[in-house]
Amino acid sequence: MHTLLLPSDLLLSEGEQTLPDAQMHHLVTVLRAKLGDKVDLTDGCGHKRVAEISQLAKRSAAITFISDVEQVPPPAVEITLFQCIAKPARMDWLVEKAQELGVKRLVPIVSEFVQIKPKDSSVERWVRIAEAAITQCNSGYLMQIDAPHTWKEALLLFSEQPTLLTDLRETVRTCSSAINGMDSSVRKVGIIVGPEGDLSPAELEQAQAVGTIPVTLGTNILRVETAALYAISAVEEAFAQRK
């Protein structure tokens, strides 16, 4: 079945609805949908619905809802990934995977040893990747992607929730044991992942000074995107265990 990301107001409306150009184009050109095809709809804000293509011309398409609005249960843990910006191919891949795994928010960070200067178009590209991934993984929640933060700006966000610091070599605490040590009311967790060149000693010190929790990701040296994925998986698995 086709899946389409639709603005909330449209998904929550009633009656036959004309599709905006972008969605119409995606449906016709990318998904090659036909008149009468069923379409899974999500607004990326926790709503899903099923519709049928009720009109289809060269440059316009309309849908008719054939189900009620379904409220998707939120994930067991809201993860904010504080990701020092990696090289483009790895960062793109990481954005896709973070969306698939249901990360709530991605905060790209320009730390001292980040080698890439992010452009405005970088964020736009990441958003497009996340949008493509949400339709693929049939999730109800679109990952929020912030504009790039400086390290100083990011530091202020680390203490908004318990935040794991994955870039410190000396610790033996696992992600799971860090999660298990948290109060059972905790539902939000941050994860900090350094860039290819690691966080600087000063940055590591500053992160620890604001109360982040150093964790180990095992004995191997992982690439940036592998480290992020391992930590996300470990945190989600620990919360799945809690239920």
Place this chain on the structure above:
Amino acid sequence: MHTLLLPSDLLLSEGEQTLPDAQMHHLVTVLRAKLGDKVDLTDGCGHKRVAEISQLAKRSAAITFISDVEQVPPPAVEITLFQCIAKPARMDWLVEKAQELGVKRLVPIVSEFVQIKPKDSSVERWVRIAEAAITQCNSGYLMQIDAPHTWKEALLLFSEQPTLLTDLRETVRTCSSAINGMDSSVRKVGIIVGPEGDLSPAELEQAQAVGTIPVTLGTNILRVETAALYAISAVEEAFAQRK
């Protein structure tokens, strides 16, 4: 520092050693090493050692060992990944990540809905990717990569160790709870990951009939390579917790 994968007999020998052509080429052309540079050596079988480049000409290079042989402790769990063959770009990426995360053995499987016909060159490419990844992640163990197995052949291997079946939608058992339910003497775990088109109902039934353990990877639909990475991470994290 440069890292080089070297045959065991060479790494375990004494005195000045001339490098085989492949390693010489890699050192000179890819790593652009210079006379006197230090090189981290691994044989992929659990041995590491440090050497210095003691001779360097256009078409030959020699090293002299400057450390004893170090025996790398084996990972807490030996994972065999039973991976139905995914599309090339995703499979390549998965091989890199599996090596980074220290998977012991990769068994590529041609199941019913696998869309790719593996060639001999596929396995050679995967081995090259794993070899490149081991030098990057500084691990001591090279992942063993089997020639592609038919589903029937693979079925015989599932019961050689407790094996998790990740492709079944109906279960609520997590990877961690499956691991925690195993005898504490267990050190080997298999993970089965289906292809883009999933395992067939008959294959799912056959896998369960030989005693594999269905597990959930969460509520989102994950791409093949994401599913593999999530399961590997969850299993390793559960074993790290056990220690």
